Amino acid sequence: xxxxxTPPESAATPPAGPLHQRIVWxxxxxxxxxxxLAWATMLVFYNMFFPIFFIVxxxxxxxxxxxxxxxxxxxFNERHLGIPLGLGIIFAIGGMNSINNAxxxxxxxxxxxxxxxxxxxxIIYALSxxxxxxxxxxxxxxxxxxxxxxxxxIEWLYDFAFLSFDGTMGVFLIGSLIWMVAILIDKNRxxxxxxxxxxxxxxxxxxxxxxxxxxxxxxxxxxxxxxxxLDMVVFGVYQVTFIVMxxxxxxxxxxxTGPLPDLPRKKKVAA
Amino acid sequence: MRRIDGELILxxxxxxxxxxxxxxxxxxxxxxxxMSPTMSANEVAAFYRDNAxxxxxxxxxxxxxxxxxxxxLILIVMxxxxxxxxxxxxxxxxxxxxxxxxxxxxxxxxxxxxxxxxxxxxxxxTQLLNDFAWITFTILVPYLIxxxxxxxxxxxxxxxxxxxxxxxxxLFNLLVAAALVPAAFVGVSLTGPLAWDGVLSFWVKxxxxxxxxxVMGIVLGQAVYRERAERGSRGEELVDA
Numbered sequence: 245x246x247x248x249x250t251p252p253e254s255a256a257t258p259p260a261g262p263l264h265q266r267i268v269w270x271x272x273x274x275x276x277x278x279x280x281l282a283w284a285t286m287l288v289f290y291n292m293f294f295p296i297f298f299i300v301x302x303x304x305x306x307x308x309x310x311x312x313x314x315x316x317x318x319x320f321n322e323r324h325l326g327i328p329l330g331l332g333i334i335f336a337i338g339g340m341n342s343i344n345n346a347x348x349x350x351x352x353x354x355x356x357x358x359x360x361x362x363x364x365x366x367i368i369y370a371l372s373x374x375x376x377x378x379x380x381x382x383x384x385x386x387x388x389x390x391x392x393x394x395x396x397x398i399e400w401l402y403d404f405a406f407l408s409f410d411g412t413m414g415v416f417l418i419g420s421l422i423w424m425v426a427i428l429i430d431k432n433r434x435x436x437x438x439x440x441x442x443x444x445x446x447x448x449x450x451x452x453x454x455x456x457x458x459x460x461x462x463x464x465x466x467x468x469x470x471x472x473x474l475d476m477v478v479f480g481v482y483q484v485t486f487i488v489m490x491x492x493x494x495x496x497x498x499x500x501t502g503p504l505p506d507l508p509r510k511k512k513v514a515a
Numbered sequence: 516m517r518r519i520d521g522e523l524i525l526x527x528x529x530x531x532x533x534x535x536x537x538x539x540x541x542x543x544x545x546x547x548x549x550m551s552p553t554m555s556a557n558e559v560a561a562f563y564r565d566n567a568x569x570x571x572x573x574x575x576x577x578x579x580x581x582x583x584x585x586x587x588l589i590l591i592v593m594x595x596x597x598x599x600x601x602x603x604x605x606x607x608x609x610x611x612x613x614x615x616x617x618x619x620x621x622x623x624x625x626x627x628x629x630x631x632x633x634x635x636x637x638x639x640x641t642q643l644l645n646d647f648a649w650i651t652f653t654i655l656v657p658y659l660i661x662x663x664x665x666x667x668x669x670x671x672x673x674x675x676x677x678x679x680x681x682x683x684x685x686l687f688n689l690l691v692a693a694a695l696v697p698a699a700f701v702g703v704s705l706t707g708p709l710a711w712d713g714v715l716s717f718w719v720k721x722x723x724x725x726x727x728x729x730v731m732g733i734v735l736g737q738a739v740y741r742e743r744a745e746r747g748s749r750g751e752e753l754v755d756a
Contacts (some may be wrong), residue, residue, distance in 0.1 A: 266670075278604045278672060328702030335654050335699035339612060340660015346607035353603070370611040373657075374618050386646050389552075394639045438672035499601060503537065 268383040279494045282347040286487060289340040292333070301330030303384055305476075306406045306467040307461045313395035320387045327388045331381040338373065339478045345369040348423065348486070351493055354504065355430035365422050372415035380408040410456045410466045410475075416502050417450035432503045449475040517593070519686040519746070522739055523587040529732045531710065532583040535576065543573035545627075549712035550696040552649070557703045559645050560638035563631045570631040576630050577624050581617050584728070587735065588613045591666065594680070594738050598673035605669035612658040613666065619655035623648045660699075663692040694723035 258266050258274065270280045297304040307319050320327075346365050352362035387401035416506035420443045427440035456471045463469040496504045531668070540546055554562070563570060588609070595606040620654040626648035630641050670678065670685035697715035706716040 275601060278602045279599060281668065282604050305651070325703070328700060332654075332700035332702065335657050336660065338657025339659075339664060342611035342658065342661050343604070343608045343612050343665065349607050350602060350604055366607055366611050367614075367715050370613075370615055371618075374615060378615075378619060378654075378657070379622070380650050381649065385654070386650050389646055389702060389705070390642075390651070393643070395638060397643050400643075446524050459624070 269418060275499075276497060279350070279395055279497060281345065282343050282350075283432055283487075284345040285340050286347060286490070288336060289484060290487065292337060296330045296333050300310055300333070301326045301384075303331075303405075304328060306409070306472060307402075308467060309406070313399055317391070317395055317398055320398060320402075321386075321391055324388045324391065327384050331385055334377070334381060336379050338378070340369065341373060347490055349350055351434055351490060352423070352431060352494070355426055355434050356432045356495070357426055361422055361426040362424065365426075368415050368419040368422070373414065374441075375408055376412035376415065377408040377409075382407065402422045407457065410453050410471055413453060415448040417447050420444070420447035420450075432501075433442045434493055434504050439485065439489055442482055442485055443496055445478055449478045517596070517740075519743065522590060522593075522634055523743075525590060526732075526736055528583060529587050529728070532580060532587075533728060533732075535580045535583070539573045539576040539580070542569060542576070547696070549646070549717045551712055552646075552710050556638035556642040558631075559712070560634065560636070561639045563641055563645075567631045567663035570627060573754055574624050574628045578621065578628070581620050583622060585613055585617065587728075587732065590735055590739065591731065594665070594735065594742075595669045597742065598669055599675040600669070600672060600680050605665055605672070608665045609638045609662055609669070612662040615658040616655055619651055623652035627652065634677075640679070648703060653698050653711045653716050653720070656695040656698050656720065660692045660695050663688040663695070663727070667692070679738050680734055680742075682708075687730060688727075691723045693728045694719050 252254055256268055262400060271277055271284060271429070308315075311319070322474060323457040348369075349362035349366040352365060353359060353363070385399045387398055387405065424440045424443035424447065426439060427435045427443065452464075453471045453475055456466040456468070459465045464471050492507075493504065496507055498505055545562070550559075550562065592606050592609045594703045595609055595674050596603065598605070600725055630644040630648065632685045634641070664703070666680075667685040667688040670680045670682065670688075673679055698720040701711050703709050704713075710716060
């Protein structure tokens with residue numbers, strides 16, 4: 245379906261020189277510049293994403309679901325600037341996530357499988373950002389907007405935010421399974437099969453967070469060892485792994501339709 | 516095979532969309548001028564009590580026609596596909612942005628309609644719905660910024676003698692993206708330029724969106740008509756795979 249035009253492959257060799265010059269060349273002139281740019285965007289996005297939530301806005305790790313109204317109001321008051329500023333940055337850079345999803349969809353396009361996988365992933369993850377990210381950020385921002393607001397309304401926003409964050413499950417569950425099946429049935433060797441199973445691990449964490457809708461305390465609550473900590477550790481490992489996997493995929497990319505070639509053994513620097 | 520029959524119909528829905536959106540925008544009593552975030556709960560409740568009919572009618576129109584920009588954005592996706600790129604990354608990324616803006620807008624839309632549904636409700640709850648609506652409406656920029664930047668990059672990488680969009684369109688999109696950024700920080704203050712009725716969060720953001728729609732409508736129309744002319748001169752009905 246795509247009208248991809250192949251530009252002439254002149255000047256396809258990276259120039260010798262300092263690292264920053266080579267990086268600029270890869271992002272602006274390399275035949276793989278579109279892929280490298282998407283990958284670099286992904287790297288920047290995730291390097292900003294976590295520090296913003298944990299350090300600037302300080303909304304993660306999540307607070308206790310069992311806190312009373314006074315504690316909830318105090319929690320919002322302590323973050324009356326961090327939340328709108330930090331989450332404001334998330335809204336400003338959120339569009340980068342679409343480029344991340346596009347790169348992952350591209351990895352499925354490069355496989356020996358139907359395009360349905362890539363498109364499905366793209367749409368599911370575009371949708372996932374609304375309940376899984378933006379709505380909870382809006383609830384937190386509205387929560388900090390008026391410290392004098394009725395504490396019951398503040399509690400509603402508090403529950404909305406953290407249950408929306410933990411409890412948005414299906415889009416990530418099915419999205420990860422789509423990538424997993426794609427990797428496992430692919431004959432173009434785009435990713436190693438074990439990475440397919442790592443997708444399964446990530447998908448399974450979406451099952452174990454479901455009890456956060458029921459329990460207010462213990463390991464299954466929205467801040468519990470299983471529903472939050474286990475989920476976060478698995479996602480952290482998964483995320484670092486897929487960034488490395490996509491890096492390797494771009495290095496090996498030959499823009500063909502058959503199996504992805506292995507990297508030449510002596511080549512040490514990213515292509 | 517990419518077929519182009521019907522593209523003109525979709526393209527010419529844009530002027531109708533603009534007229535309908537403008538009419539609904541003017542009809543909503545909270546936009547001209549924008550409601551102040553410093554209104555008390557009782558004032559907000561009184562606003563919905565006094566203006567229930569206008570809030571309902573304008574927001575029902577927005578609910579009907581809020582997604583009308585999607586076909587236009589998909590037409591832009593199709594033009595990105597014609598660009599001299601090696602991968603479909605940019606059209607994929609643009610496709611991922613298309614639906615999220617309307618989805619967030621519809622959440623704001625529902626909150627406004629809910630606030631007007633029972634004007635006798637506890638004013639604090641009406642104020643909560645009003646806050647949720649205004650913050651969501653103002654902060655729905657991530658994918659609008661995203662699509663402008665993605666389009667700018669796609670144009671920049673379109674290395675061919677007759678690029679689909681001229682280079683100034685890329686710069687224009689970056690400028691619009693920059694104009695939308697302050698609205699992301701609407702939660703910082705209830706007064707001043709960043710507040711939801713402020714210069715940056717309301718006027719600059721909404722004027723930037725309006726200018727983007729008009730300018731992109733024109734350059735998209737030129738690209739669509741040029742493609743048809745090129746195909747006509749080559750005697751082609753269908754191209755591409």
